[in-house]
Amino acid sequence: MRLQLAKKMKINEAKAYVAEKLNVTLEELCDVVTMSEVREDLGLGLAHVEPCAEANAGMEAKFKIAKLLGIQINSVEKFKERAGI
Amino acid sequence: MSESKKYFTRMGDGAIVYMTEEEIRQDIEAGVQDAAKRGKIDPLTEEEKEKLYQIIAMPGSLVGVEHGMQVVTSNDSGSDKINTKCGIPTSRDTNAMIHERLLGCDSVDIGYSDYNYKTVKGVAKREATVLKQALNKCTMPLFYGAMPNLGFYTKPDGPVDNWAVLLPEGKIKEAMTAQEEAVEHAVRDMVYVAEQMHDVGADAFMLDTSGAAGDADFLAALKATEIINERFPDMPVEIGMAGEFVLGMHGKLKYKDVRLAGLYPHKQVKMVEEAGGSIFGVVVNTNSNKSFPWNIGRVCTFVKACTEAASIPVHANVGMGVCGIPMVENLPTDIVARADKALIEIGKIDGL
Numbered sequence: 001m002r003l004q005l006a007k008k009m010k011i012n013e014a015k016a017y018v019a020e021k022l023n024v025t026l027e028e029l030c031d032v033v034t035m036s037e038v039r040e041d042l043g044l045g046l047a048h049v050e051p052c053a054e055a056n057a058g059m060e061a062k063f064k065i066a067k068l069l070g071i072q073i074n075s076v077e078k079f080k081e082r083a084g085i
Numbered sequence: 086m087s088e089s090k091k092y093f094t095r096m097g098d099g100a101i102v103y104m105t106e107e108e109i110r111q112d113i114e115a116g117v118q119d120a121a122k123r124g125k126i127d128p129l130t131e132e133e134k135e136k137l138y139q140i141i142a143m144p145g146s147l148v149g150v151e152h153g154m155q156v157v158t159s160n161d162s163g164s165d166k167i168n169t170k171c172g173i174p175t176s177r178d179t180n181a182m183i184h185e186r187l188l189g190c191d192s193v194d195i196g197y198s199d200y201n202y203k204t205v206k207g208v209a210k211r212e213a214t215v216l217k218q219a220l221n222k223c224t225m226p227l228f229y230g231a232m233p234n235l236g237f238y239t240k241p242d243g244p245v246d247n248w249a250v251l252l253p254e255g256k257i258k259e260a261m262t263a264q265e266e267a268v269e270h271a272v273r274d275m276v277y278v279a280e281q282m283h284d285v286g287a288d289a290f291m292l293d294t295s296g297a298a299g300d301a302d303f304l305a306a307l308k309a310t311e312i313i314n315e316r317f318p319d320m321p322v323e324i325g326m327a328g329e330f331v332l333g334m335h336g337k338l339k340y341k342d343v344r345l346a347g348l349y350p351h352k353q354v355k356m357v358e359e360a361g362g363s364i365f366g367v368v369v370n371t372n373s374n375k376s377f378p379w380n381i382g383r384v385c386t387f388v389k390a391c392t393e394a395a396s397i398p399v400h401a402n403v404g405m406g407v408c409g410i411p412m413v414e415n416l417p418t419d420i421v422a423r424a425d426k427a428l429i430e431i432g433k434i435d436g437l
Contacts, residue, residue: 001157001191001226004398004435005289005321008363011156011398011435030155045224047186061224074319075220075227075286 006071021069042068092142095420097373097380099411106142109378113137116375116382123330124349126390129382133431137385140427141378146419150429157191157436159364159400161230161293161325162200164219169198178219185225191436194230194291195219201234202274203243209281217285228323229282230291233275233305235298238267245270248334264301264335268308275309276316283317289363290322296353297327299334300345303353307340307360314361324357325366325402326350329387350391358397364436367391368402373412377420381409381427388432398435401428 003014019029022042028034039046045061056064059079066073079085091103104112113134121128129137140148150156164180167173175183177195184193195216197205205212216229239247245267248260279290290313296303303326310322331353333346341359348356354365369384388408392399406412409424428434 001159001436002288004157005226005363008321008397010395014398014435026153030153047189058222058224059220065224072319073286074283074288075217078286079221 002065002069002071002073018069044068093419094141094377095411095417097371097375097377097411099413099417099420102376104376104378106138109141109376110134110138112376112378113141113382116379116384117386119379120369120383120386124351124387124390126349126351126386129386129389129431133385133389134382136431137378137382137427140423140430141381143423147422148426149422150426154429156429156434159192159194159228159291159323159366159436160190161194161291161366161404162196163190163193163230164195165198165200177215178222181219181223181227185223190225192226192228192288194228194293196230196291196293200230200293201232201237202271202278203234203237205231205278206274209278212278213281213285216282216287220286220288226288228289228291229278229287230293231278232294232297233271233292233302233309234294235264235267235271235302235305238270239263243267243270252334261335261337264299264338268301268305268338271302271305272308272312275305276312279309279313279317279320283320287320290320291325292322293325293366294327295324296331299332300338301335302327303331303345303348303356304338304340307356310357310360310362321363322361323364323366323400324360324362325400326353326368329369350387351394354391354395354397354399358395362397364398364400365391365395366400366402367434368407369409371406371408371410371412373406377409377411377423381424384409384424385427385431388428388434392433392435400436401432401434403428403437 003009043056043064045057049055049057062073062076066076089105117128164177167180181193184190246263248263251260292306295306331345331348336346338345350367357365369387371380401408403410
């Protein structure tokens with residue numbers, strides 16, 4: 001979704017871009033079990049937030065997503081600006 | 086002679102109907118030809134029509150796409166539907182988290198219950214506060230969304246004369262002028278609201294149900310998108326349509342030298358691209374008097390032509406009464422699942 005918005009990529013191009021950045025296959029990218037592990041390992045955020053101390057969600061996950069995908073996320077930039085980071 | 090096997094499907098109003106293979110194939114063909122004739126586009130191929138028949142006649146209530154063909158979702162007034170449609174008293178930032186962590190959505194928009202930019206203008210900074218709270222909590226992209234809804238700019242509660250009153254009186258020029266004035270008001274409101282949402286870091290901006298009041302309504306969405314794109318290039322715009330065909334309420338309005346009245350989806354998307362839009366929300370109307378095979382045959386023909394013409398992602402609107410979905414409040418998942426599968430595998434859409 002973020003690649004469709006940021007770079008106007010169609011779905012197959014966007015999937016290929018993300019799969020390459022995450023070092024997974026297209027099949028794995030569409031697999032909830034694989035992607036839960038990948039997202040947890042990389043701190044990209046999940047639907048559940050357990051264990052809470054180690055889980056990323058919301059802003060902290062978006063910091064990681066922006067860096068990993070090489071895109072700008074507006075709310076992350078605003079957060080940095082407001083927090084003086 | 087034994088009676089031919091009949092398959093469960095529905096009419097466009099959601100009513101259950103049983104059809105034979107022959108009847109299903111005939112209705113698919115009629116729907117395809119109707120779209121091809123109206124849109125002056127290519128019909129589906131024999132292979133695609135066969136695939137569509139297989140999807141309709143597939144056993145099981147729920148069907149799904151082949152693994153790897155999953156697409157993403159965007160929506161309109163998503164975060165507010167839990168409140169206004171279901172009557173559940175939650176805040177909209179909580180609703181956004183519900184969409185992300187319970188419903189498995191890929192994005193959602195924060196939208197006001199009176200979902201139009203004229204109304205939102207007066208409370209835009211408060212709306213931006215809700216969006217900012219949601220952005221701090223959510224991982225997925227969040228839009229701010231509303232409708233251009235040009236009809237809201239008419240008297241008595243709007244600034245311009247009502248063209249729907251002027252036209253039956255034969256005051257054609259006055260009706261055209263009123264619509265042109267309304268476009269300027271609407272563009273100003275949309276850009277103002279966009280600025281407030283950009284200030285808090287919105288991921289994107291949604292102009293939903295564009296063209297609802299006709300060609301002037303669509304023009305307002307295109308002009309606003311162009312300005313938003315210039316002023317806030319880091320905030321993409323999605324334009325979702327109101328219908329398959331731009332009504333010529335004005336009739337002579339042009340964007341980039343193209344007359345807007347009468348445009349079908351494969352030409353609408355080119356206008357959105359010209360304006361700088363990032364995602365196009367395609368709509369094909371459901372005919373409630375026709376069967377699902379007729380409707381989805383027609384839908385896939387229009388949508389395939391649109392995605393082939395598009396250089397930006399296309400998301401199909403699959404709510405009540407559009408893109409093959411029956412005209413009912415509580416949607417039957419047997420048809421929703423089949424419509425989605427057909428739109429993805431035959432229509433080649435990029436999202437729902």
